[in-house]
Amino acid sequence: MTRVAVVGCGSIGTRHIGNLLSLGVSDIIALDPDSGRRDCIHQQFGVKTCEDEEMVWNYRPDVVLITTPPKLHLELAISAARHGCHFFVEKPLSDRVEGQDELVEICQSRSLITMVGCNMRFHFGPSNVKRLVSEGVIGRPISASLDAGQYMPDWHPDQDYRKRYSAQSRLGGGVILDGIHELDYARWLFGEVAEIFCHGGKLSRLEIDVEDSANILMIFKTGISAMVHIDYIQRFYSRSCKVIGEEGTISWDIHGALKFFTAKTGKWEVVEPPAKYTINDMYVEEMRHFLSCVEQDEATISGVEDASKVTRMALAARKSMLNREKVLL
Structure with missing residues (x-):
């Protein structure tokens, strides 16, 4: 045991x-x-x-x-x-x-x-986006956009958000490292990244000493580009992904089903989550x-070897944000 x-x-x-x-x-x-x-x-x-x-x-x-x-x-x-x-x-x-x-x-x-x-690799949404991309359902991917955000004080309303590690640089907080899930599964979908540019910073009135918003442009070695937006600001929890391919489009939103459009069929098809699916299911899996x-x-x-590459991507994004310049990986 x-x-x-x-x-x-x-x-x-x-x-x-x-x-x-x-x-x-x-x-x-x-x-x-x-x-x-x-x-x-x-x-x-x-x-x-x-x-x-x-x-x-x-x-x-x-x-x-x-x-x-x-x-x-x-x-x-x-x-x-x-x-x-x-x-x-x-x-x-x-x-x-x-x-x-x-x-x-x-x-x-x-x-x-x-x-x-x-854990997002085990979520119904991103895992099926990965499956559809791998199966070539939308042809060769060209670009993608990923979004995730939620107002930090709403995470745990019974706690003082200012005391959370996410709010404090000395504890390793900040939305770029905290929101690394989107960077991780973008790389999972499209492979290694060649260059990164990030614009962001502490933009809201939240009482924190870390960046609360970031727009990260990722250029992959395959030529695919992805725009990742992450923040601590959105009052309605948001998490979504859109992948555009030569033969179609995949769209997923955490509040709805996953759907994909193909030129071959000329229509949208829906992939429903399992019955009684809960957020904890991905953590269990x-x-x-x-x-x-x-x-x-x-x-x-x-x-750890794989995750180290993702962490270096996030740190490169933070470096780009601070220096206002593109970072090559």
């Missing part, structure tokens, strides 16, 4: 603990320095809790889930790797380039199974995939 340590018991750590239990993983210890969070986790799930990292390693876990603020991701991932643990780390892999190569080398030398959170890869000793869909 797999022994799992979850490091960080905020909202996403709590979600993963619940999903681990639903997938039959019961040997769990949860680490958080906040006693209130530890008490809530123990009361809600009945799992063991601890308050410092040394107690985690004494527990000798097979697998570690790292669900802390981004500033701590890389340090904890390196520590897990050095202890010989397979690990899942939430996105982004890091808020800096330094140390990523070291992590990749340790994981490769120890043949560790790793995964960086990429993401964790199921990771645990299966650990059990089968197979590479995951987004290991």
